Amino acid sequence: MNAYDFDKTIYDGDSTADFYLFCLKKHKSIILLAPSLLCAFCRFYVFKKGTKTEFKERMYRFLTKCNAEKDVAEFWDKNCGKIKEFYVKQKKNDDVIISASPEFLLAPICRKLGIKHLIASKVDSKSGTYSGVNCHGKEKVRRFYEEFKDGEIDEFYSDSLSDTPMAEISKKAFLVNGNKITEWKTNKN
Incomplete structure (x- = not known):
C-alpha cells in the first residue's frame, strides 16, 4: 500500500x-x-x-x-485538472490519501479518482466545527493505525517535513517539491 x-x-x-x-x-x-x-x-x-x-x-x-x-462539486469540476500527472500514472487500488484538509472537501475528488481510502480532518461542512483534531503530524500516524491496525506502507509521498512521523513508519518515503520527487532520508534509514 x-x-x-x-x-x-x-x-x-x-x-x-x-x-x-x-x-x-x-x-x-x-x-x-x-x-x-x-x-x-x-x-x-x-x-x-x-x-x-x-x-x-x-x-x-x-x-x-x-x-x-x-x-x-463545482470546485472539483473546475479544479480536478490540478491532480499531478505523476500520481495519475502510478495510482494503485489500495492507495491511501492522508491529509489535514477536510474530509468533506477531499471525498468527492477521491471518489472521482477511484481512491477508496481517505483519512482526513473531520470537519462539519455546514458549521466548520471539527470532530476530533486536525489530521496533521503524529495525528496522521495515529489515524492511519486506527484505520489499518497492522497496515504497512510501502511508499509515502509528501511535500512537508511535518509528515516525518508518516515517513518514519514507511518502507520508503519521498519528498515532493512541485513536480520534483526525491527520496526522503529519515532517522530510520
Missing part, C-alpha cells in the same frame, strides 16, 4: 485555500468574517496561542455562508 499527503503532493496547490477563494468569489458575504479570521491567525501564528484545530475551526466559519455540497 502507498500513502500520499494531498495538498502540494498530488494536488498542485492547497485545496483548502483554493476552495476558500472559490467560495469567496461566489459568496461575497464571506468577507464579513475576515476580521475574525485575522484575529485567529494572529493568535495562533504570531502569539503562538491555541491549537491549529482552533485556528482552522475559526477559518472554516466561512462554510456557514456556503452550500458546501454544491460548492464542493
Whole structure:
C-alpha cells in the first residue's frame, strides 16, 4: 500500500485555500468574517496561542455562508485538472490519501479518482466545527493505525517535513517539491 499527503503532493496547490477563494468569489458575504479570521491567525501564528484545530475551526466559519455540497462539486469540476500527472500514472487500488484538509472537501475528488481510502480532518461542512483534531503530524500516524491496525506502507509521498512521523513508519518515503520527487532520508534509514 502507498500513502500520499494531498495538498502540494498530488494536488498542485492547497485545496483548502483554493476552495476558500472559490467560495469567496461566489459568496461575497464571506468577507464579513475576515476580521475574525485575522484575529485567529494572529493568535495562533504570531502569539503562538491555541491549537491549529482552533485556528482552522475559526477559518472554516466561512462554510456557514456556503452550500458546501454544491460548492464542493463545482470546485472539483473546475479544479480536478490540478491532480499531478505523476500520481495519475502510478495510482494503485489500495492507495491511501492522508491529509489535514477536510474530509468533506477531499471525498468527492477521491471518489472521482477511484481512491477508496481517505483519512482526513473531520470537519462539519455546514458549521466548520471539527470532530476530533486536525489530521496533521503524529495525528496522521495515529489515524492511519486506527484505520489499518497492522497496515504497512510501502511508499509515502509528501511535500512537508511535518509528515516525518508518516515517513518514519514507511518502507520508503519521498519528498515532493512541485513536480520534483526525491527520496526522503529519515532517522530510520
